[in-house]
């Protein structure tokens with residue numbers, strides 16, 4: 001994007017932010033005009049009072065007019081400030097609503113690419129700046145421009161030659177100020193970036209404060225954060241210096257105007273081509289011009305600094321939401337949300353994902369990766385031509401060396417990632433054609449670190465299914481062997497879990513995360529390393545629950561501990577992004593070298609894994625095997 005296009009984009013964005021308030025802004029403009037009129041008329045009214053005193057005319061009417069002008073000016077001023085404040089608050093709210101919506105709907109990759117603290121700074125601090133910049137700044141600029149124009153017209157009527165000379169001086173210095181103002185926007189944008197980096201560094205340090213303490217890294221972290229803060233400080237100084245340069249740029253014009261008026265006006269006075277009263281009035285209005293020029297420059301500086309924030313917010317609002325994110329999402333659109341996405345003609349009806357009869361049940365519960373290739377970086381595939389069909393029921397385990405792409409497979413089934421080639425199919429349909437919320441309701445994913453949110457246990461368990469009844473919650477607690485533990489807690493299900501689950505153990509946190517997903521009654525359940533944080537009792541309870549679930553739906557488990565998957569209906573071995581073998585434990589342990597290696601590694605640590613004594617020769621290392629039972 002060229003600079004001109006970027007500027008146009010910025011102005012268009014500003015216009016869109018202000019558009020909903022055009023009526024209020026128009027009213028504020030009218031009030032601004034009336035206020036300007038009332039202010040400009042005050043010297044004339046004072047003149048009338050003075051004249052009335054001079055010729056001993058009754059003072060009542062001139063005084064009443066003057067009082068009315070004062071009152072009007074003050075009243076209109078107050079209402080004007082309120083209206084502008086309203087617009088400012090509205091613009092902040094709208095930009096925050098749009099930002100929050102965009103950020104939550106943005107593809108996951110956007111969150112991984114952007115620093116979280118910086119996103120936070122944009123959503124909180126940059127939006128706040130819009131209040132002053134777009135509402136107060138622009139309206140002050142408008143009123144100042146009115147005052148300047150009004151005064152200039154009167155000066156033009158008094159003496160066109162002097163007015164022309166003053167205009168010439170002010171235009172030249174105005175052009176210089178405009179240049180400085182543009183520079184101000186650039187340095188402010190730099191400062192906002194540095195503030196974002198500081199926010200990001202703080203956020204990361206606070207999130208890892210326990211690790212920092214245990215690593216005795218407080219001083220190092222303080223130095224790192226201090227460096228960021230100093231960098232923002234340097235940016236602040238650049239802004240202050242550029243801001244300060246605006247005033248001399250305009251002052252030179254004002255002073256030159258006075259000089260020219262005194263010299264030319266004085267000369268014309270002496271030749272008699274200009275009368276003393278006109279010259280005095282002209283000078284008076286030239287003084288009158290000073291105040292709007294100064295407030296106008298201040299407003300210009302504020303607007304330019306605000307435009308830097310508009311730019312930062314705008315780049316987030318430009319993010320494309322996850323494809324078809326709005327399809328089928330009901331009641332989730334915020335005020336002035338981004339355009340809804342129209343479902344493609346072939347989009348299956350959500351009911352097609354349910355299981356009305358046995359035939360369609362099999363079809364509806366089939367999940368397929370069809371020649372899928374995917375990489376987080378386009379040229380570095382993590383999964384290479386992977387094909388896998390799952391469903392309608394059964395426990396399928398995904399095993400393989402660390403980094404072989406197991407978690408990535410789960411992310412593809414839930415469309416956290418889009419394949420670079422190949423298709424993900426659900427119930428025979430391209431997953432891209434399904435409403436995203438419906439897909440994620442049917443395919444439930446328990447993430448690797450089993451996150452819980454700040455709130456109570458009940459809120460956490462019902463987070464994915466907020467309409468679930470208490471009975472359904474209790475049933476899930478029973479299935480995961482959580483009920484006894486919950487009943488012992490002082491507030492039962494209403495016990496807070498603490499920020500990020502700090503108040504509960506890893507095993508409990510994991511079971512709560514599993515319970516949350518089971519409550520959705522998904523068609524496919526994905527578990528990433530479920531069991532890794534569980535003690536033996538908890539693991540047995542979870543495993544029994546998972547086995548039980550696998551009778552009703554397909555459960556795909558990524559597990560490092562083979563003990564929990566040796567009885568899986570199918571084990572899929574992934575290595576370097578490719579499926580090299582699949583079958584039962586007994587089949588794989590005899591035929592696949594990678595699987596044998598994984599089993600061997602766990603022999604010492606896990607006595608529950610049963611290994612046949614007649615392991616084949618490791619020379620079969622590169623052979624790929626496949627059970628006749630499976631695809």
Ligand SMILES: Nc1ncnc2c1ncn2[C@@H]1O[C@H](COP(=O)(O)OP(=O)(O)OP(=O)(O)O)[C@@H](O)[C@H]1O
Pocket residue numbers: 112376377382400401402403404405406407408409
């Ligand atoms: N968000 C990401 N951005 C970039 N690369 C990633 C991302 N997530 C995973 N990777 C990389 O992709 C590869 C596969 O990761 P993945 O987590 O799918 O493997 P895994 O088999 O589940 O590993 P583990 O058993 O250690 O959890 C790894 O090289 C990993 O570094």
